Amino acid sequence: MKHPDNIIEVGSLLPDYMGFIFWEKSARYFDGVIPELPKSIKKVGVFVNETVEVILAKAQKYDLQVIQLHGQEPAEFCLNLKNELDTKIEIIKVFSVDDNFDFEVLKPFEAVCDYFLFDTKGKLPGGNGTTFDWKVLEKYPSSKPLFLSGGIGIEDMEAVNEISKTNLPLYAIDVNSKFEIEPGLKNTQLCRDALQCVSTGNKIKK
Template structure:
């Protein structure tokens, strides 16, 4: 499905409700202790119940173990698994099979050659999420750093690839990003926050509206 809008890193009932009311198609919960957006299994369970039937629920991992996956599938019951580490295509296929859920794979992009990594994952991944490579100051956080990459790098990319654009998006630039790259979906985390890990309801609403308008303009 095209034209999906994902709000990632939600960690409170209030900000999740803001995302759901704004019309987000996907809501993301982070299972990565280093992240300021990390949620416990118990909180993830409660947030998942809140979102059930209202948006697709995504759980984000970074190089998870089989146990990590099993625990989150049982507690949070996500609709999709997001992998934000160095998982190989074979590992993505394993996790997809084990979890019984579709998977989206994230890639750090800084130069044209980074896009060569996408093709081996296209068969096993529902979405190929393109994020900016983390800056050196990111302290081990592979995403959610509020940095964008040069969108012109995507010129000439196979339009059939299920691209989800991420990295440095916010309410002010998402329309331009969609116009330039024509992705199937967009993803935001830090771009709708007032401080690291703290989502802002007004920014979420503005982001969803801007993205929805930009997607509609393409048709």
């Protein structure tokens, strides 16, 4: 999210999470003021290979409830960050996935983050607007709750509902580029439609 009026509009739909990107190279880079939101919405700060000091400063400034690490941060970094953060702040570690993704890379992160997020491998750390083959997730070896991301559009909601019926510990759906009018500006009606389409047990992050 990026624009105050749009943040308020989408916030009125009560998504479970709302993301703010603090990577300066992103077209969705956020450097504004977050308007007051319903207490049920968790504010997610998205960082790419940032320092612990900067993350801590942003978490305090914007009262973040979740930190999303979208770079090549090693498990040791996640542990150091977790030790410095307020214990109530959750950590999402992102992994870029393609057909050859090796799930063994998850093991060192099991104890140092709260969720895994799987995004489509592409030129950018995120926001590439394409989906990966979800059949890859049949090999998911963990019980850790996961966020599904990567070019998910309103047309994918039926497939999301189906995958939520499997044994995969799908916790949340991360929707972004396919719900935008322009980078950082969400189509509120599409967001509303997605919330109506997705199965009751899933959560939607915008």
